Amino acid sequence: MTAPARSARQRLAPDARQQQILEGAIAYFAEFGFDGGTRALAQHLGISQSLLFRYFPTKASLVDRVYEVVFLQRWNSRWQGLLTDRSRPLPERLKAFYKDYNHSIDRYEVIRISLFSALRKESISQRYVARLREQLIVPIVAECRAHLGLPAAAGLPSPLEEQLVLSLHATIIYGIMRRHVFDVAPPLDEDFLIDLYVDSFVAHAAESFRRIGAREAERRPAS
Amino acid sequence: MTAPARSARQRLAPDARQQQILEGAIAYFAEFGFDGGTRALAQHLGISQSLLFRYFPTKASLVDRVYEVVFLQRWNSRWQGLLTDRSRPLPERLKAFYKDYNHSIDRYEVIRISLFSALRKESISQRYVARLREQLIVPIVAECRAHLGLPAAAGLPSPLEEQLVLSLHATIIYGIMRRHVFDVAPPLDEDFLIDLYVDSFVAHAAESFRRIGAREAERRPAS
DNA sequence: CACTCAAGTTATCAAACGATTAATAATGCG
DNA sequence: CGCATTATTAATCGTTTGATAACTTGAGTG
Numbered sequence: 001m002t003a004p005a006r007s008a009r010q011r012l013a014p015d016a017r018q019q020q021i022l023e024g025a026i027a028y029f030a031e032f033g034f035d036g037g038t039r040a041l042a043q044h045l046g047i048s049q050s051l052l053f054r055y056f057p058t059k060a061s062l063v064d065r066v067y068e069v070v071f072l073q074r075w076n077s078r079w080q081g082l083l084t085d086r087s088r089p090l091p092e093r094l095k096a097f098y099k100d101y102n103h104s105i106d107r108y109e110v111i112r113i114s115l116f117s118a119l120r121k122e123s124i125s126q127r128y129v130a131r132l133r134e135q136l137i138v139p140i141v142a143e144c145r146a147h148l149g150l151p152a153a154a155g156l157p158s159p160l161e162e163q164l165v166l167s168l169h170a171t172i173i174y175g176i177m178r179r180h181v182f183d184v185a186p187p188l189d190e191d192f193l194i195d196l197y198v199d200s201f202v203a204h205a206a207e208s209f210r211r212i213g214a215r216e217a218e219r220r221p222a223s
Numbered sequence: 224m225t226a227p228a229r230s231a232r233q234r235l236a237p238d239a240r241q242q243q244i245l246e247g248a249i250a251y252f253a254e255f256g257f258d259g260g261t262r263a264l265a266q267h268l269g270i271s272q273s274l275l276f277r278y279f280p281t282k283a284s285l286v287d288r289v290y291e292v293v294f295l296q297r298w299n300s301r302w303q304g305l306l307t308d309r310s311r312p313l314p315e316r317l318k319a320f321y322k323d324y325n326h327s328i329d330r331y332e333v334i335r336i337s338l339f340s341a342l343r344k345e346s347i348s349q350r351y352v353a354r355l356r357e358q359l360i361v362p363i364v365a366e367c368r369a370h371l372g373l374p375a376a377a378g379l380p381s382p383l384e385e386q387l388v389l390s391l392h393a394t395i396i397y398g399i400m401r402r403h404v405f406d407v408a409p410p411l412d413e414d415f416l417i418d419l420y421v422d423s424f425v426a427h428a429a430e431s432f433r434r435i436g437a438r439e440a441e442r443r444p445a446s
Numbered sequence: 447c448a449c450t451c452a453a454g455t456t457a458t459c460a461a462a463c464g465a466t467t468a469a470t471a472a473t474g475c476g
Numbered sequence: 477c478g479c480a481t482t483a484t485t486a487a488t489c490g491t492t493t494g495a496t497a498a499c500t501t502g503a504g505t506g
Contacts, residue, residue, distance in 0.1 A: 011472050011483055033342060035258035038464065048485050053465060115342060118404050119256060119335060129405045159411055163398070166408075167420055170397030171390040178389070181341050182352045185389075188382055192438055196431055197390055203430075204423040215415055234453055234502055261494065271455050276495060 018055045021045060026066050030109040033116050034063055067124045070113045074104055080135045083143060090147040094140070094168075094198045099191055102172050106190075108180045115181065133162075140165045148206050160212045168201045241278045244268060249289050253332040256339050257286055290347045293336045297327055303358045306366060313370040317363070317391075317421045322414055325395050329413075331403045338404060356385075363388045371429050383435045391424045 012020065024045040028036055038059055042049040056062035082097050105111065117125040141157040144165065153161075172194070178185040235243070247268040251259055261282055265272040279285035305320050328334065340348040364380040367388065376384075395417070401408040 009471065009484060014483080017483080033256070033258070035256070037462075039462085049464090050466080050486080051484060054483080057465095059464065112342060115338060115404075119338060119342075121406065126406065129407055133407065159409060160416070163408070163411060163416055164419065166397070166401070167394040167416075170393045174389070174393030174397055175386070181338070183344065183349065184352055184356065185386070186382060188386060189438070193383070193386055193390075196387065196434060200423070200427040200431055203427050207426075208419055208423055211419060215412070232454055232501065237453080240453080260492080262492085272494090273456080273496080274454060277453080280495095282494060 014055070017051075021047075021052060021055055021062070022065055022069065025062055026069065026109050026113065029063070029066055029116070030112040034120070066113065067117060067122065070110055071117075071124055071128050074110060075131070076100065076104065080139060083136065083139050086143075086146065090143055091198055091202045093143070094202070095195055097136075098168075098172055098194045098198065102176070102190060102194065106176045106179070111176050111180045115177075137162060137165055137169065144205055144209065147202075148209055150209065158212065158216055160216060161209065164208055164212065168197060171197050237278070240274075244270075244275060244278055244285070245288055245292065248285055249292065249332050249336065252286070252289055252339070253335040257343070289336065290340060290345065293333055294340075294347055294351050297333060298354070299323065299327065303362060306359065306362050309366075309369065313366055314421055314425045316366070317425070318418055320359075321391075321395055321417045321421065325399070325413060325417065329399045329402070334399050334403045338400075360385055360388055360392065367428055367432065370425075371432055373432065381435065381439055383439060384432065387431055387435065391420060394420050 025041060028041045028044050032040070038052055039049045042052055052059075052062065056065070079097055079101065082100075083093055085093060105114075114125065114128075118129075138157055141161050142152065144161075145152060145157075175185065175190070175193075179187065248264060251264045251267050255263070261275055262272045265275055275282075275285065279288065302320055302324065305323075306316055308316060328337075337348065337351075341352075361380055364384050365375065367384075368375060368380075398408065398413070398416075402410065
């Protein structure tokens with residue numbers, strides 16, 4: 001009646017094995033961080049520790065592949081186009097974008113590995129943040145100015161305007177962090193909340209931009 | 224002309240040495256995480272590695288002390304009273320609270336150690352989050368209902384209302400994380416931004432709570 | 447000024463780490 | 477079916493880890 005213990009050693013095609021190791025590594029490092037040992041990782045995968053080094057020459061190279069999958073493979077290059085498509089009203093664009101964005105990064109492995117690597121100050125993490133700023137945040141600032149009938153800013157947007165737009169972004173990210181890092185917050189009616197956040201943001205945008213403009217004018221009186 | 228190398232071995236009173244180690248450990252673990260080695264920590268402190276174990280029996284006990292200092296010592300028990308003091312208008316209370324809160328946790332060591340320990344699922348981190356919810360978030364929800372003239376909720380607040388209030392909270396926390404974890408975002412006119420966030424939140428609160436009420440009514444039609 | 451006590455360091459331990467080598471067994475081909 | 481190929485593992489290497497033991501040196505006291 002005992003299940004016939006299937007052959008302890010199962011042979012896989014190299015591509016399949018590499019893929020399996022990579023996925024296992026993502027799950028394992030997301031749980032325990034990148035200081036987790038290769039032996040425990042191998043045990044999670046049901047393979048021997050030394051096999052890892054046939055497919056990845058060093059632990060660091062495996063970690064780098066994990067970074068690549070988590071950071072690069074999860075970026076949708078259509079986001080920027082979606083955000084700047086002025087044939088649709090801004091609130092609609094923001095809602096569509098943040099629903100898609102939320103959907104694509106609201107995963108245990110993604111958010112935790114992002115944080116682990118950011119805390120390590122990995123360059124790939126810094127590049128991700130820079131990309132986020134240049135391709136999403138700065139364009140949203142510009143779209144807000146256009147939406148409000150303000151003149152397009154020459155050069156980079158003002159830091160305060162950027163910060164204001166980030167406050168909307170923060171709401172989404174922090175919700176994901178609460179679920180997967182702080183381990184509270186039930187999975188909840190997220191699309192409804194995104195509509196609410198965006199509407200609240202847009203409703204107050206005119207007043208907020210006005211106050212920021214006034215603030216910056218008073219900050220540099222000699223212009 | 225060479226500085227007279229001060230005696231390599233400097234003798235300190237036990238209390239002073241323990242304090243010095245603790246502070247050095249906070250700085251070191253905030254930078255490198257809790258998997259950083261005891262040797263490197265000792266080197267940062269300019270002492271020998273074995274001396275650490277005279278003042279803390281194990282590395283884990285040192286880490287626990289670091290947790291205590293970062294989490295418990297930075298909690299102001301007057302926050303709850305400040306938030307629920309209905310002799311002052313709600314926006315004023317929220318602004319005062321968040322300025323103080325921001326000021327007390329916007330520190331490199333605090334935010335990074337909080338994240339490291341949350342990722343490790345340390346129980347002290349979970350207790351902190353629970354306390355945050357019970358003593359700050361839930362009361363703010365109740366104060367918002369009162370401010371809006373809504374009946375006080377029986378028992379716990381609705382999850383959606385809680386999430387809405389957390390969106391304000393997220394704005395503050397995420398700004399701190401951007402500075403100390405993602406290493407972007409200049410230190411910026413924070414009190415001005417907090418005023419802006421709170422005003423924006425309160426201005427739209429009536430509409431937001433109304434929509435949440437409607438949403439929850441439709442979710443459980445048979446009540 | 448010598449003596450004592452304890453703060454501090456050097457030297458070392460066993461265990462765990464990433465990584466390598468040599469042995470083993472599963473698979474496909476003739 | 478027998479054999480070569482190679483995916484896989486067991487055994488092991490040198491380092492580094494947290495922790496301990498034995499030795500050293502600074503400072504206060506009679």
